[in-house]
Amino acid sequence: xxxxxxxxxxxxxxxxxxxxxxxxxEDGRIVPPPTGRAADASYDAQGAIVLxxxxxIHSHIAGSNLNxxxxxxxxxxxxxxxDGAPASFEIGRLYAQMGFSLVVEPAISxxxxxxxxxELAAIPFIDRAILAVVxxxxxxxxxxxxDDGANAIADxxxxxxxxxxxxxxxxxxxxxxxALKANARAFGLDDVVPRWGFSSRAIIHALQQAxxxxxxxxxxHLHCSNLGLPGNVETALATxxxxxxxxxxxxxxxxxxxxxEGPRKFxxxxxxxxxxxxxxxxxxxxxxxxxxxxTVTVSCDVLRQFNGRHSAHPRTWSIAEDIGNGGGVxxxxxxxxSFANAVQFAAGLELFLLIxxxxxxxxxxxxPNGAPFTTxxxxxxxxxDRELRAQWLxxxxxxxVAMTTLPAIAREYTWPExxxxxxxxxxxxxxxxxxxxxxxxxxxxxxxxxxxxxRAAMFRHAALVFKDGVLVARDGEVTTPRFGRVLHSxxxxxxxxxxxxAGFFEDTYGVPHRAFDVAAELVGGTEHFEVVPCRS
Amino acid sequence: xxxxVDAEAALDGRPxxxxxxxxxAAALLAGAAAPVIAGLRTDAAGAVAxxxxxxxxxxxxxxxxxxxxxxxxxxxRIGGWIVTxxxxxxxxxxxxxxxxxxxxxxxxxxxxxRPPMLDAEQRPRRVLRLAAGETLAVRLGLLRALAKRxxxxxxxxxxxxxxxxxxxxxxxxxxxxxxxxSLAIEMLCGLIEDLSAxxxxxxxxxxxxxxxxxxxxxxxWETGFPFxxxxxxxxxxxxxxxxxxxxxxxxxxxxxxLWLDALGxxxxxxxxxxxxxxxxxxxxRFADPPEVALAVGRPGIDHAGALFHPVAAAVLAAxxxxxxxxxxxxxxxxxxxxxxxxx
Ligand SMILES: [Zn+2]
Numbered sequence: 011x012x013x014x015x016x017x018x019x020x021x022x023x024x025x026x027x028x029x030x031x032x033x034x035x036e037d038g039r040i041v042p043p044p045t046g047r048a049a050d051a052s053y054d055a056q057g058a059i060v061l062x063x064x065x066x067i068h069s070h071i072a073g074s075n076l077n078x079x080x081x082x083x084x085x086x087x088x089x090x091x092x093d094g095a096p097a098s099f100e101i102g103r104l105y106a107q108m109g110f111s112l113v114v115e116p117a118i119s120x121x122x123x124x125x126x127x128x129e130l131a132a133i134p135f136i137d138r139a140i141l142a143v144v145x146x147x148x149x150x151x152x153x154x155x156x157d158d159g160a161n162a163i164a165d166x167x168x169x170x171x172x173x174x175x176x177x178x179x180x181x182x183x184x185x186x187x188x189a190l191k192a193n194a195r196a197f198g199l200d201d202v203v204p205r206w207g208f209s210s211r212a213i214i215h216a217l218q219q220a221x222x223x224x225x226x227x228x229x230x231h232l233h234c235s236n237l238g239l240p241g242n243v244e245t246a247l248a249t250x251x252x253x254x255x256x257x258x259x260x261x262x263x264x265x266x267x268x269x270x271e272g273p274r275k276f277x278x279x280x281x282x283x284x285x286x287x288x289x290x291x292x293x294x295x296x297x298x299x300x301x302x303x304x305t306v307t308v309s310c311d312v313l314r315q316f317n318g319r320h321s322a323h324p325r326t327w328s329i330a331e332d333i334g335n336g337g338g339v340x341x342x343x344x345x346x347x348s349f350a351n352a353v354q355f356a357a358g359l360e361l362f363l364l365i366x367x368x369x370x371x372x373x374x375x376x377x378p379n380g381a382p383f384t385t386x387x388x389x390x391x392x393x394x395d396r397e398l399r400a401q402w403l404x405x406x407x408x409x410x411v412a413m414t415t416l417p418a419i420a421r422e423y424t425w426p427e428x429x430x431x432x433x434x435x436x437x438x439x440x441x442x443x444x445x446x447x448x449x450x451x452x453x454x455x456x457x458x459x460x461x462x463x464x465r466a467a468m469f470r471h472a473a474l475v476f477k478d479g480v481l482v483a484r485d486g487e488v489t490t491p492r493f494g495r496v497l498h499s500x501x502x503x504x505x506x507x508x509x510x511x512a513g514f515f516e517d518t519y520g521v522p523h524r525a526f527d528v529a530a531e532l533v534g535g536t537e538h539f540e541v542v543p544c545r546s
Numbered sequence: 547x548x549x550x551v552d553a554e555a556a557l558d559g560r561p562x563x564x565x566x567x568x569x570x571a572a573a574l575l576a577g578a579a580a581p582v583i584a585g586l587r588t589d590a591a592g593a594v595a596x597x598x599x600x601x602x603x604x605x606x607x608x609x610x611x612x613x614x615x616x617x618x619x620x621x622x623r624i625g626g627w628i629v630t631x632x633x634x635x636x637x638x639x640x641x642x643x644x645x646x647x648x649x650x651x652x653x654x655x656x657x658x659x660r661p662p663m664l665d666a667e668q669r670p671r672r673v674l675r676l677a678a679g680e681t682l683a684v685r686l687g688l689l690r691a692l693a694k695r696x697x698x699x700x701x702x703x704x705x706x707x708x709x710x711x712x713x714x715x716x717x718x719x720x721x722x723x724x725x726x727x728s729l730a731i732e733m734l735c736g737l738i739e740d741l742s743a744x745x746x747x748x749x750x751x752x753x754x755x756x757x758x759x760x761x762x763x764x765x766x767w768e769t770g771f772p773f774x775x776x777x778x779x780x781x782x783x784x785x786x787x788x789x790x791x792x793x794x795x796x797x798x799x800x801x802x803x804l805w806l807d808a809l810g811x812x813x814x815x816x817x818x819x820x821x822x823x824x825x826x827x828x829x830x831r832f833a834d835p836p837e838v839a840l841a842v843g844r845p846g847i848d849h850a851g852a853l854f855h856p857v858a859a860a861v862l863a864a865x866x867x868x869x870x871x872x873x874x875x876x877x878x879x880x881x882x883x884x885x886x887x888x889x
Pocket of ligand 1: 068070261262280376
């Protein structure tokens with residue numbers, strides 16, 4: 011069926027397109043305007059904005075941590091106002107109605123990948139992917155000591171991607187989960203894992219190199235040490251420096267944008283971080299914006315969650331250790347009246363507004379850690395409107411606002427910048443050639459927004475959303491559920507790593523290593539998956 | 547006594563072709579005012595299909611072992627908990643405290659007779675035991691006081707135990723919720739929390755049979771809640787007291803039950819007569835023939851299925867050990883749903 015979206019302002023930064031025009035698609039793909047054929051269906055987009063489908067590179071939408079959050083907090087969910095841990099189906103519905111077509115779950119340990127893939131299979135409308143977590147396993151440390159370390163680690167990483175059906179590699183507070191098992195209560199970039207002697211820095215280097223060797227396009231996706239601590243900007247700056255020009259993605263940078271200035275020894279250091287990101291072109295970041303309200307923190311940074319468990323609101327939590335990272339679930343409420351939470355809110359916006367390249371900064375709230383993803387519409391509105399920011403700032407403790415530069419920042423995101431940050435750049439960062447843009451050949455993943463005075467309302471309910479050329483949402487109402495694909499990488503590796511893993515797992519853990527592999531036939535079959543090519 | 551022999555289906559104990567069994571099951575459930583889907587001993591796909599059917603029927607969902615799972619969940623919800631997996635405990639725990647008398651299979655996987663391979667010192671493990679029983683919660687209260695170095699009058703064995711516990715580098719406390727009260731589990735979690743102030747401790751709640759933990763996970767992502775869910779207007783509600791299957795049958799609130807037992811755990815525990823559709827593996831014996839019985843394949847034996855792996859403590863793929871072309875629970879539930887009259 012040939013379909014035409016007519017007369018909208020089409021914004022596709024990937025091809026420098028920004029102007030009133032049409033978008034045509036057929037059989038799930040964008041096509042050039044045909045000659046001599048009329049559209050079978052036509053949608054009027056006059057006065058509206060036409061973008062590719064949104065892509066979220068970092069949102070916790072599946073896995074045993076998130077599912078524990080569901081089981082931990084039934085009372086919060088009862089009145090329907092808590093979006094921290096929706097059921098899988100609801101995740102797909104809520105993303106689709108905002109005009110999103112792909113979401114990456116960034117923290118799945120290979121030992122729990124099977125369940126995560128089952129959960130992804132239950133999320134309708136959107137495409138999904140996971141990142142596999144490595145960096146705290148004794149097997150990895152064992153390889154780091156081996157003579158053939160570098161090659162073996164690359165094989166191990168590729169094997170983890172294959173077993174998990176993951177798109178890329180995540181590393182979460184490298185070494186800290188291992189150190190916690192030996193009763194460490196703090197772990198920085200140059201602390202070493204007891205017994206093994208490897209620093210966080212050394213683990214990051216080893217994994218950056220391994221990712222480069224595998225050819226996986228998405229760079230190592232790093233959750234740094236010292237998350238949330240006053241003064242941790244030094245950790246983030248040192249980590250950026252430690253990358254030495256090699257590609258590195260820093261997750262939820264806002265949680266590392268803290269100085270120790272002011273009466274409470276807690277201040278925003280976002281300007282310093284933004285300056286470093288502006289300078290170091292190998293670095294990409296997502297923000298992890300804090301928005302006010304009840305949420306739940308779910309993280310494989312088990313040390314951080316262990317240390318933070320007593321700040322739970324409501325007062326319930328779960329810390330679960332495992333072979334590698336393990337994880338923790340700590341519900342939390344960000345309050346407008348809280349000095350610290352107000353500084354966090356402002357620091358996130360400072361990062362968005364002071365990092366000048368919208369291809370290297372991504373819009374996450376680290377759902378649900380900074381806020382549920384359902385707050386994106388408010389976040390986009392804040393980025394596009396300094397008056398709105400001023401209104402929000404006026405409601406916050408002024409001594410907290412004084413610890414930030416936000417009131418002085420005039421920048422407003424333009425539509426092309428929003429399109430770049432939410433469509434073009436994420437597709438490039440993940441190595442996707444047929445998503446995030448609207449040129450012929452791209453998947454017909456399209457979102458149409460109808461501008462209105464309340465920008466957040468516009469983003470909350472896209473006027474039209476197409477996934478693979480099928481209308482899946484209209485004015486915020488989804489259509490009959492359909493399922494997208496799960497994207498993963500499939501780099502080659504030396505099968506000898508299987509033998510080493512088998513021996514280690516059987517003996518050390520009493521479970522065959524292969525038992526952890528995702529069985530494609532139980533999660534939708536091969537049609538359900540799509541391989542994203544590696545660099546050759 | 548009725549035994550489901552190697553027939554695809556049986557109606558009131560008489561063998562019938564499968565399509566007839568499906569039609570009869572759909573008719574029985576469609577005609578019920580308050581149907582319950584119980585047992586739920588099935589794989590992830592079976593649980594997902596059961597949710598879809600329950601949503602369509604407005605039925606209640608409960609698992610045969612939900613009591614034990616909910617006891618653990620309650621302890622987590624009330625006070626928070628620190629837990630680990632058997633695989634991790636096997637590799638790290640230098641001290642293991644076994645509470646009560648847990649089933650031996652997972653204990654065997656801990657290889658307690660060997661030193662923990664990833665422990666710094668790799669000395670033989672200390673394995674301690676604490677008996678379950680009515681006084682357990684009180685004894686745990688004393689143990690917590692001793693762990694916090696409070697001055698309390700406590701029996702000598704508890705004083706010795708408290709001293710030993712404090713000496714662990716990575717201590718693991720093992721229990722089976724089926725054997726303990728909610729209060730005792732809460733106290734164990736509190737003890738672990740107290741000991742964690744100075745050293746490392748984690749709980750190891752062993753999973754209940756019948757893939758209860760795996761089904762709780764599946765219901766979690768499908769509905770946001772574990773067992774004891776009712777669907778009203780398509781929306782799930784969770785009430786651990788009200789939506790207990792055994793209670794609903796005993797009180798007469800439930801007028802039809804779909805008993806799902808793909809893992810061969812046996813027939814329903816209640817004696818009261820209730821209209822029954824049973825999905826069970828051949829060989830299952832019932833006191834009276836169910837109105838509708840359908841033969842179902844066993845995940846991990848007859849066909850591949852995603853099941854909670856008791857040692858990994860994760861939902862993993864279980865490949866068939868002796869593949870048989872029997873329908874899976876998900877197949878049968880899907881066919882029953884498709885055979886329901888249009889709403
Ligand atoms: Zn995250």
